[in-house]
Amino acid sequence: MDNSLLSKLAAYAKEDHLPMHMPGHKRCGEFPYSAPLPFQLDITEIYGFDDLNHPSELFSESQSLAASLWGSDECIYSVNGSSGAVLAAIRGTLVGKKGGKVLMSRGCHKSVYNGVELCGAVPVYLSHRVNSYGFFGEVSPDEVGEKIRENPDTSLVIITSPTYEGVMSDVRKIAQICHSAGVPLMVDEAHGAHLSLHGVFPEGAVASGADIAVQSIHKTLPSLTQTALLHLSGSIVRKSEVRRQMGVFQTTSPSYILSASIDAAVRYLASDKGKLRLRKWYEAVRCARERLSHMTNLTLFQSECCDVSKLVICGAGVELSDHLRRKYKIELEMASLSYVIAMTGMGDNSETLDRFTRSLLAVDGILNEKASCPQLTLKVPRQVMIPTSAMELDSEYIPLCDASGRIAADYVYAYPPGVPMIIPGELCDSDLISSIEALKSGNVSIKGIKSGKIKVIKE
Numbered sequence: 001m002d003n004s005l006l007s008k009l010a011a012y013a014k015e016d017h018l019p020m021h022m023p024g025h026k027r028c029g030e031f032p033y034s035a036p037l038p039f040q041l042d043i044t045e046i047y048g049f050d051d052l053n054h055p056s057e058l059f060s061e062s063q064s065l066a067a068s069l070w071g072s073d074e075c076i077y078s079v080n081g082s083s084g085a086v087l088a089a090i091r092g093t094l095v096g097k098k099g100g101k102v103l104m105s106r107g108c109h110k111s112v113y114n115g116v117e118l119c120g121a122v123p124v125y126l127s128h129r130v131n132s133y134g135f136f137g138e139v140s141p142d143e144v145g146e147k148i149r150e151n152p153d154t155s156l157v158i159i160t161s162p163t164y165e166g167v168m169s170d171v172r173k174i175a176q177i178c179h180s181a182g183v184p185l186m187v188d189e190a191h192g193a194h195l196s197l198h199g200v201f202p203e204g205a206v207a208s209g210a211d212i213a214v215q216s217i218h219k220t221l222p223s224l225t226q227t228a229l230l231h232l233s234g235s236i237v238r239k240s241e242v243r244r245q246m247g248v249f250q251t252t253s254p255s256y257i258l259s260a261s262i263d264a265a266v267r268y269l270a271s272d273k274g275k276l277r278l279r280k281w282y283e284a285v286r287c288a289r290e291r292l293s294h295m296t297n298l299t300l301f302q303s304e305c306c307d308v309s310k311l312v313i314c315g316a317g318v319e320l321s322d323h324l325r326r327k328y329k330i331e332l333e334m335a336s337l338s339y340v341i342a343m344t345g346m347g348d349n350s351e352t353l354d355r356f357t358r359s360l361l362a363v364d365g366i367l368n369e370k371a372s373c374p375q376l377t378l379k380v381p382r383q384v385m386i387p388t389s390a391m392e393l394d395s396e397y398i399p400l401c402d403a404s405g406r407i408a409a410d411y412v413y414a415y416p417p418g419v420p421m422i423i424p425g426e427l428c429d430s431d432l433i434s435s436i437e438a439l440k441s442g443n444v445s446i447k448g449i450k451s452g453k454i455k456v457i458k459e
Contacts, residue, residue, distance in 0.1 A: 005260040013040040043256050052254040053247050062263045070206045072231035079258040080250050082190040082216040083111035085230040088249040089212045090115030092242030093156050100155035103147050107136040110418045117387040125380050133314045133339045138169040138305050145177045160188040164417035166310030175209030184236040186212035194220045198275050200282045211237045220345045224261035281346050288353040297367035311342040318443045328359040334416045337442040381426035390425035397453040403428040406456040412448035
């Protein structure tokens, strides 16, 4: 018998219930835009359908299945995406520790910075090796240990693995270092929900000993956008407080359609069909990587510490993305100045990846020589004050070209991936200005700059 939420919703939709409750469309399919929207499956917390924020039946069982799949102690579903889960995890760990230190990767997503700011925490940044194409490498376990020794009052360590470009850190070693100091490790694994599953892909954060792991199940696995998983393990983190904070940061009216998407994806991943599909995707990706490794002018990023599901093509940026869109109707995930990202997922197969590979090889074949790509200066600006303090001061917008020596009052970041180049409380300098201008000239989307002006603290 199929006890999934999706099957229950479908069966319920066929019955003659009068919906005297939210939502206002009343599951009616007569609106002119209703055909592509599943109104008939959109309900609220009615009898027999459990409550995502207070699970006791269906959701409890489904979340237990997810926890067993990835190997965590507990799994909590999020319909506010990984961002909502990140905020809840940070807040749940730092309650009662206002002003505490958070040791964090500089390459963290903006949601991590938002969480640190909301908690009034003091960020201490981990540096990164930066490759020749301008994106962050892995976090050094030795540096994590060194920074914890320098900051014995560290309350939480946060890293991103894999990064947006697929770079993976040695989470197992970092977790061991954190635990020896009694400090919890949180891994933003938004782009790595597929890791560890059935031994197909490499070991992920949960299996490596992370206390908290946040995964966007929609990024590589078959679930709807805005769905995520929050995994909790070990005894260092107060699980009950993190669960409470999920109720703070997650909507009190969680979508049953999104919830059903997570539930269905988890059940499928646990099935024999799901395992087979996962393996076929992996094999198709490996085949594509082998073919792309022979390109002449473009370069497939390869490393022992990279997630093979990400196809990062170096040596060209926005122009390559535009060309693939216009000539081959291929839409890439992201284009920067000197590289592009093609994200694969469980919905891919040998046919889809063959189409992408053939198109990219054709483009590579018509290039005359390796492209000369501009380099960005990726360094951490000097911190003058913590973000929380900076956000409370009066601010103004000034021309970007005049910003050197001024203190930023807002986040500036390329989106995607949403990793801040500067955050409130940090000092603008000429390197930052040059990098922002280079990205803008390359048609990379920059957030935090308005009409050529940047927000700074008033002097």
